[in-house]
Amino acid sequence: MSLVEKDQKYIWHPFTQMKTAEPALPIVKGEGTLLIDDMGNSYIDAISSWWVNLHGHSHPYIAEKVYEQMQKLEHVVFAGFTHQPAVDLCEKLSKHMPDNQAKFFFSGDGSSAVEIALKMSVQYWRNKGENKTRFVALDGAYHGETFGAMSAGARSIFSAPFSDLLFESTHIPFPKDEQAAMQSLKTEIAKGDVAAFIFEPLVQGAAGMRMYKPETLNKLLQICKEAGVLCIADEVMTGFGRTGTTFAVNQIEAKPDFICMSKGLSGGTLPLSLTSCTQAIYEAFLGDDIQKAFLHGHSFTGNPVGCAAALASLDLLEKKECQEAIKNITSSHKTFAKKLEALEIINEIRQTGTILALELKADSSGYASSIRQKLYTDFLNQGVLLRPLGNVIYILPPYCIQEKELKKVYKVIQDKLTELSQ
Ligand code: PMP
Secondary structure (H helix, E strand, O other), rough: OOOHHHHHOOOOOOOOOOOOOOOOEEEEEEEEEEEEEOOEEEEOOOOHHHHOOOHHHHHHOOOHHHHHHHHOOOOOEEEEEEEHHHHHHHHHHHOOOOOOOOOEEOHHHHHHHHHHHHHHHHHHHHOOOOOEEEEEEEEOOOOOOHHHHHOOOOOOOHHHHHHOOOOEEEOOOOOOOHHHHHHHHHHHHHHEEEEEEEEEOOOOOOOOOEEOHHHHHHHHHHHHHHHHOOOEEEEOOOOOOOOOOHHHHHHOOOOOOOEEEEEHHHHHOOOOOEEEEEEHHHHHOOOOOHOOOOOOOOOOOOOHHHHHHHOOOHHHHHHHHHHHHHHHHHHHHHHHHHHHHOOOOOOEEEOOOOEEEEEEOOOOOOOOHHHHHHHHEEEEEEEOOOOOOEEEEEEEOOOOOOHHHHHHHHHHHHHHHHHHOO
């Protein structure tokens, strides 16, 4: 049996269970931005493999640091024990974060990082003797796939089968309409039961790379701060340079109480996530009563190998070359976007830092949009991996992407959009 036949026999892939789905493509090697299949064809990974990869695939420096750590300590229970890579990672990370972030809680994926922030918010209020359990989020929000994260997110095709089981949360208008979002946030907060406001800062990923201004986000956070409502920045997608700054919240003055990180945290090498919070949050859990403690901890919490990968990735991110690359990608996107403006098929062009989104005019939008599958296949056949979100084509490349690779990505998109505009 071939690899593909065995794959079809055993493996349940995400998102590709439709009877019409193509078989999964066997990838045998990754190098820089390239993914290479078993026939030797290469694909430019223009979406950083679901937004995780920062410095390219199989990066030798990260591989070396992971190997070194593997030989010293692969894992240890993190309740009651610690190790150098975890401590070094938090120390190094904190230099890039708003200065109110004091404590770091480890887990293994973005959904868990969010779940932890949600649970900590509710328990924070309980520990203070207040019953605040409702979350306010943005219209279109996506925060992950566990039940809590799904409940905080907007109701969508992803959460529909579970709708009866989700707890209620409130979704205020998307802040492109600043006044509507601010007004609605104030109204919800006035009801007195809001535990926290959770948001994807500046860019909503799964909703189709929808973007809003730092000034608006700052105003929303100020409203929360004045009312004592906790703020959770879900930087699972936006973190680690995607929006032009290491964290999107670095572009605003107001400071969130929690920051959720994953994906780029380990440079896309190993599953790892973090929920950071303020000292005030942490202190609300301290005491002699075990019931005040946050009794939550996943098996692989604080995995040393994941931390070693994250430390290595941060070393690379801090390098001048990488910071220059982020600026170059940002300005190349700007130039490219200008070229597309006049095309008939374009509905809207959006850009924040290294993320460029091209929303097309289409009969239907959203994940199930019919244009999506055709674009995906056409791009892949030309050696470029782009996974449009419904009628939105977006580029979110690893920072190591070469100029000629970026040009190729632009060319396949421009050719396609020109064809669709005729
Ligand atoms: N939050 C955001 C903003 C995300 O984009 C994602 C994943 N796409 C998640 C949370 C969930 O992360 P994970 O898939 O690692 O659980």
